[in-house]
Amino acid sequence: MKLLQLAEHFERLDGLTSRNAMVDELARLFKSIESPEEMREVVYLTEGILLPPFASTEIGISEQFMSRAIAQAAGKSVEHVKELYRDTGDYGLTAEKLITWPGEGITVHQAYNALLDIAKTGGRGSIESKVEGLARLIHRISKKEARYLLRVPMGKLRLGVGDPTIMDGLACAYDGRRNLRPVIENAYNLCADMGLVAGILLSEGPERLKDFRVLLGSPIRVELAERAESIDDIVRRLSRCAVEPKYDGFRCQVHKNGDEIIIFTRNLEDATHMFPEFVEAARSIVKAETAIFEGEAVSFNPKSGKFHPFQVTVQRKRKHLVEAKEKELPLRLMAFDCLFADGLEMLYQPYTRRREALLKLLGEGNTIAPTDALVTDSAAEIEGFFNKCLNAGFEGIMAKSLISPYMAGRRTFDWIKFKRNYAKEMRDTADCAIVGYFAGRGKRAQWGIGSLLCAVYNSEKDRFETITKVATGLTDKDWKDMKETLDAARVKEKPARVESVYKPEAWVEPRYVTEILFDEITRSPSHTAGRDGGRTGYALRFPRIITPIRADKKAEDATTVQEIKELFAMQHQATQ
DNA sequence: GTAGGCTGGCC
DNA sequence: TTTATGC
DNA sequence: GCATAAAGGCCAGCCTAC
Numbered sequence: 001m002k003l004l005q006l007a008e009h010f011e012r013l014d015g016l017t018s019r020n021a022m023v024d025e026l027a028r029l030f031k032s033i034e035s036p037e038e039m040r041e042v043v044y045l046t047e048g049i050l051l052p053p054f055a056s057t058e059i060g061i062s063e064q065f066m067s068r069a070i071a072q073a074a075g076k077s078v079e080h081v082k083e084l085y086r087d088t089g090d091y092g093l094t095a096e097k098l099i100t101w102p103g104e105g106i107t108v109h110q111a112y113n114a115l116l117d118i119a120k121t122g123g124r125g126s127i128e129s130k131v132e133g134l135a136r137l138i139h140r141i142s143k144k145e146a147r148y149l150l151r152v153p154m155g156k157l158r159l160g161v162g163d164p165t166i167m168d169g170l171a172c173a174y175d176g177r178r179n180l181r182p183v184i185e186n187a188y189n190l191c192a193d194m195g196l197v198a199g200i201l202l203s204e205g206p207e208r209l210k211d212f213r214v215l216l217g218s219p220i221r222v223e224l225a226e227r228a229e230s231i232d233d234i235v236r237r238l239s240r241c242a243v244e245p246k247y248d249g250f251r252c253q254v255h256k257n258g259d260e261i262i263i264f265t266r267n268l269e270d271a272t273h274m275f276p277e278f279v280e281a282a283r284s285i286v287k288a289e290t291a292i293f294e295g296e297a298v299s300f301n302p303k304s305g306k307f308h309p310f311q312v313t314v315q316r317k318r319k320h321l322v323e324a325k326e327k328e329l330p331l332r333l334m335a336f337d338c339l340f341a342d343g344l345e346m347l348y349q350p351y352t353r354r355r356e357a358l359l360k361l362l363g364e365g366n367t368i369a370p371t372d373a374l375v376t377d378s379a380a381e382i383e384g385f386f387n388k389c390l391n392a393g394f395e396g397i398m399a400k401s402l403i404s405p406y407m408a409g410r411r412t413f414d415w416i417k418f419k420r421n422y423a424k425e426m427r428d429t430a431d432c433a434i435v436g437y438f439a440g441r442g443k444r445a446q447w448g449i450g451s452l453l454c455a456v457y458n459s460e461k462d463r464f465e466t467i468t469k470v471a472t473g474l475t476d477k478d479w480k481d482m483k484e485t486l487d488a489a490r491v492k493e494k495p496a497r498v499e500s501v502y503k504p505e506a507w508v509e510p511r512y513v514t515e516i517l518f519d520e521i522t523r524s525p526s527h528t529a530g531r532d533g534g535r536t537g538y539a540l541r542f543p544r545i546i547t548p549i550r551a552d553k554k555a556e557d558a559t560t561v562q563e564i565k566e567l568f569a570m571q572h573q574a575t576q
Numbered sequence: 577g578t579a580g581g582c583t584g585g586c587c
Numbered sequence: 588t589t590t591a592t593g594c
Numbered sequence: 595g596c597a598t599a600a601a602g603g604c605c606a607g608c609c610t611a612c
Contacts, residue, residue, distance in 0.1 A: 019594065019597075060608085062583055127582090127609065155584095160593095162598060226595095250586065269585075310587065314605050317586060411596090442600060451601065471601035472590045519588080522603065541587085543602060544589055 001038055003111045003145045004103070006045065010148040013159045019168075022161055026169025027176075036199035041112040043198040045149075046166055048157035050116055052193040053268045054219055059119045060130055061153040066091050069134035070150075074098035086505070089445025091154055092147040095138060103142030111137065111149055118153075158442060163194065163409075170198055180206050187212040189221045189408035192268050214345050216257040216290055219264040221409030223337075225398060225417040231379050231386065234399045237413050240377035241399045242351060243385050246417055247334050247371075248310045248395040249298035250274075250317070254333070256282050256291045273319055277326060278333050281367040288342040288361055295335035295368065302330055307393060309572075311522050333368045335361075336398075339406055347406040354406065375402070386418065395419055421519055428519075428567065429546065432456060433464050433555040434512045435495065436504030437486055440479075447476075449483040453504045454516065454543075456529050457558040464510045465561060466500045467529035467538060468518070473545030482548060485512065499528040510555035515547035516540065521568040530561045538564050 009029040016022050026046070033039045044050055051057045061069070067085065071078045076098060084094045114137045121129045134153075138146060151157045167188065171180040180201075187197045187209040200208050214220065228234045234241070251266035252275065261279040263272045272279065275297065286293075299313040300306060308329070316322075316329055338358035339347040346357050355373065362370055374385050386397050396419035404414040420426045432454035440450025451471035455464035474482060489509040494500065498510065524539035531537040538561075 017593065058584060060583065064582060122608080124609075156599090158599075160598060164597065248587080265586075267585075271585095311604075314586065318606055320607080413595095440600080444600065469602065475591065517589095518602095524603075526604080539603060541603060542588055 001033065001042065001108045003106050003108050003141065003149065005032070006042060006108050007142075007145045007148050010046075010157075010159060011144065013161055017160070019165060022165055023168040023172050023178075026161065026166060027172035030170055030173035030198070033202065036203040038108065039202045040195035040199045041108055043166065043170075043195045045108070045112065045152060046157075046159075046161065047163065047194060048152055048155060050112070050119055050152070052195070054192065054264065054270050056270060057116070057119045059115065059153045060121075060126075061118065061134060063091075063154075065127065065131050066134070066150065066154060069131045069138060070095050070098060072131065072135035073138035074100075086439050087445065089439070089441035089443075089450075090151070090156070090158070092149075092151040095146040095150050096143040099138070099141075099143045099146055101139070101142075103145060104140045106140055111141070111145075115149075115153065156442065163188070166194060170201060174201060174206065180209075183209050185409070190214055190218070192219050192221050214292065214340050214347070216255050216292070216340070217260070217262050219253060219255075219268040220292065220339055220347065221268070222251065222253065222266055222294070223407045223409070223415060224411035225415035226411055226413045227422055228399070228416045228418045230423060231382050231418065234382060234416050234418060235377065235379045237416065238399055238401055240375065241401060242355070243374045243376065243382055244336055244371045244398045244400065245334075245389045245392070246395040246398045246419070247296040247298045247307070249296045249307075249313045249331075249334075251294065252278065252297050252333060253292065253294050253339075254278060254282055256286055256288070258289060259283050271317075273322065274316060275331065275333075276322055277331055277367055281333070281365060285363040285365045285368060286361055287363055290340065290343055291338070291361055292340035293335055293358060293361060294337045294339070295333040295371075297331050297333050299329040299331050307332075309393075309520070330367075332366060334371045335368055336371045337406060347408060350403045350405060351400050352402050390420060396422075419519070421517065427517055429515050429517050430456065430467070430540065430559040430564070431513050431550055431553055431557065432467065432470075432516050433510040433558045434486060434508055434514055435464055435466065435498045435500065435510050436502075436507045437483070438469070439505045444479065447479050447483055449479055449486075452482075452514065452545075453500065453502055454514065455498065455500070455510065455558070456561055456564055457556055458499075458529075458561045459556075462497060464495075464498045464555065464558075465529040465531070465537065466498075466502060466527045467524075467564065468516065468527065468540040468543045469502070470514070470516055470543040470545055472543075473517075474548060478548050485549065499531075501526055501528060510558075513550040513553040513555060513558055514545055515550055516543050517546045518543050521564060521571060530565055538568060 067081045071081045118133045167184045171178045253264040255262045261282045265271045299308045341357045399416045401414040435455045436453035438451045444450040455466045486508045489511045518540035520541040524537045527537045527539045529538045
């Protein structure tokens with residue numbers, strides 16, 4: 001298949017909003033493919049990836065290197081390319097505007113391999129090679145091909161097509177209906193490789209997909225949780241359920257095949273190297289010869305035994321010096337599910353059975369231990385458990401249906417998370433002065449605004465110190481209004497009273513106050529709020545706007561640095 | 577030999 | 588992780 | 595309710611420039 005043909009399918013998908021129409025268009029695309037190899041490549045590109053995540057092939061190209069490659073190919077300056085990008089918010093469109101050649105009519109296979117080669121390049125001089133390789137590729141393709149192909153390394157294909165739509169498309173390509181969707185979906189859930197599934201469907205047909213079984217060492221797509229509005233909401237949806245603490249760490253899926261252990265992350269990356277203590281413990285304390293189970297990895301203080309906040313645990317996300325960190329920051333795996341045990345596929349069993357299997361799996365020892373689980377249908381009991389969890393410094397609770405199987409690859413109300421912030425009366429918010437804004441990308445590019453730079457007030461120094469950027473919580477209309485409002489206060493240079501490391505596209509005189517909800521205050525290397533000469537300030541985790549403009553407040557009424565410091569101290573009483 | 581820019585990946 | 592939007 | 599897009603903080607690893 002020619003790359004141009006694929007680009008034309010993408011262009012048609014791009015123009016659609018109806019999911020049914022997208023499925024039909026995808027079916028036409030997949031039907032025109034003849035070899036399983038080509039199917040793999042087309043499916044990966046449609047997903048906007050080169051290979052599934054556990055293959056660990058990163059492209060290593062993002063904004064900066066993409067700008068350079070386009071500039072090189074088009075014989076323009078990098079500044080010129082970046083200027084175009086500011087307007088379009090999309091490197092595909094940017095390249096399209098600069099391409100003046102017709103393209104060589106290369107095949108999908110040639111384009112795919114070129115990107116894969118770029119991904120595989122590493123070591124000294126590799127950045128130059130990557131940029132050069134990409135520039136050469138750009139030189140061989142037309143405007144339309146560039147529009148879509150270049151969005152792949154950026155991870156922003158923007159077709160409105162995701163895995164579920166692709167699966168419907170594959171089913172529809174096979175027989176014009178969607179009956180095969182469950183078969184395709186089950187196979188995909190068990191191997192996490194859509195290219196493989198599509199290739200097999202083409203070469204061997206659906207019967208072979210029906211034979212798919214759990215394979216040790218091959219990651220199973222994880223189940224995700226929906227959110228509850230309140231504890232009553234949990235009881236209403238699940239009635240009798242199991243309630244577990246929600247730990248703030250890394251999700252791990254552990255595969256044990258005898259002494260061979262592999263650990264996958266939530267996104268199914270192979271992260272075995274990060275967790276030597278789990279590898280050791282899985283060998284020694286897991287009784288079954290073969291098993292797949294999941295848990296949350298959290299670091300703790302070996303002296304007090306208390307869990308650390310996420311910002312500390314995240315330091316274990318490393319390849320090197322793992323042993324040294326292991327002593328300083330040991331990890332515990334709080335296990336909460338069992339998908340496979342001693343040759344049995346547990347994932348299709350209800351929670352209760354899986355929980356039994358999990359408990360049976362785990363021997364004595366702290367390194368891998370099951371989570372607490374309270375089974376109840378009483379809102380009062382759940383609330384008590386929730387409060388206990390908060391006091392222990394956990395994120396909140398997870399409530400789980402007792403009867404549903406493990407819903408691989410899905411986010412459903414079978415698992416419900418409840419955090420402090422989900423309840424209105426337990427929220428922490430900050431009133432922040434808006435001191436600048438950044439140009440948006442994708443659909444926000446047309447408005448010329450995509451996020452706000454926000455500051456708290458240092459009343460002693462009469463300075464506005466940045467504490468977060470924020471980009472969510474506003475409706476499309478809010479964004480347009482916001483831009484108009486802020487442009488009236490826009491200034492050329494950073495206002496004298498603003499302290500910021502970030503340089504937004506537009507500076508704004510501190511005049512407007514926005515109310516921001518957040519989950520946690522963290523120490524920050526990049527924001528200036530509360531810096532005392534050093535380079536560590538404070539920042540907000542998961543910021544979102546809940547009141548666009550507080551008309552009743554002027555900039556000097558914003559939350560103060562002092563208040564932020566007090567909140568930070570309070571949230572650390574639970575942990576430490 | 578190291579600081580800092582860029583990227584990817586975790587939440 | 589969060590929120591908004593269209594079907 | 596589902597599926598998708600746009601965006602947050604911050605860490606470590608890789609590579610280049612000084």
